[in-house]
Amino acid sequence: MKYSGLMLDFGGVILKTPFEMHRLIEKKLNLKENTLNWYGPFDPKSDLLWLKMQANKISEQDYWREKSRLIGNLIGKHWTLRDYMSCCYHGFQESDIIRKEAREAIIKVKESGLSVGILTNEIEYFHGKEWMDALDILKNVEYLVDGSRTKVLKPNYRAYQFAIESSGLNANEIIFIDDQIRNVNGVKKSR
Structure with missing residues (x-):
């Protein structure tokens, strides 16, 4: 063919996935290393919410909204999905992401x-x-x-x-x- x-x-x-950006995000947000300890497809057992999404029990948007909320809580802010994605991908060189x-x-x-x-x-x-x-x-x-x-x-x-x-x-x-x-x-x- x-x-x-x-x-x-x-x-x-x-x-690159947000999971791969964890260490950079922790530094950016002044979080202790390995605070973000859920890795989606890289370690499904570390991320029960990921497993729910893969089983079509929640949407991908719902998954990332919940992760955004969790990270926002860590820094004392009400974060939206866009806030989290901006943190992951804005302010970096294209070659970094x-x-x-x-x-x-x-x-x-x-x-x-x-x-x-x-x-x-x-x-x-x-x-x-x-x-x-x-x-x-x-x-x-x-x-x-x-x-x-x-x-x-x-x-x-x-x-x-x-x-x-x-x-x-x-x-x-x-x-x-x-x-x-x-x-x-x-x-x-x-x-």
């Missing part, structure tokens, strides 16, 4: 003549349009389909259909990469 395009998730695949391997892969795939796009659940909702517009890596893809705009989130098969249509390719021509197995399973339903 010959592939013509690569479709990537954003958070976790291109953007974007995976070098993802940047290199996008360049190589494009150099080989294949298209590259992004299907993400809620980048604009989590981070804001201004933050998105400042990221060079987002300027290097042919399309970006964001559930913040479509109001359809992975693993709903319609999210993949929107992205496939945006790519201009057939589903069987696209390699899809996501860091969450529930989203990988969702793409199988769209084919």
Whole structure:
């Protein structure tokens, strides 16, 4: 089979996860090292809320809202999800938050003549349009389909259909990469 395009998730695949940012966030907030001791997919047993999300008992937004609330409480503030995401990703160099391997892969795939796009659940909702517009890596893809705009989130098969249509390719021509197995399973339903 010959592939013509690569479709990537954003958070976790291109953007480092908040879990990977824990030590930097602790320093930024003057918290004792290892205060943030829940690691989602890196150590599911450390994070019962993560397991609930993976079992579709709560939404991804609910997961991050609760983590935002917990961190806000640690510093005596009422934090929203956007407050936490801003703490994780604003004020850092793009090279600190974007995976070098993802940047290199996008360049190589494009150099080989294949298209590259992004299907993400809620980048604009989590981070804001201004933050998105400042990221060079987002300027290097042919399309970006964001559930913040479509109001359809992975693993709903319609999210993949929107992205496939945006790519201009057939589903069987696209390699899809996501860091969450529930989203990988969702793409199988769209084919």
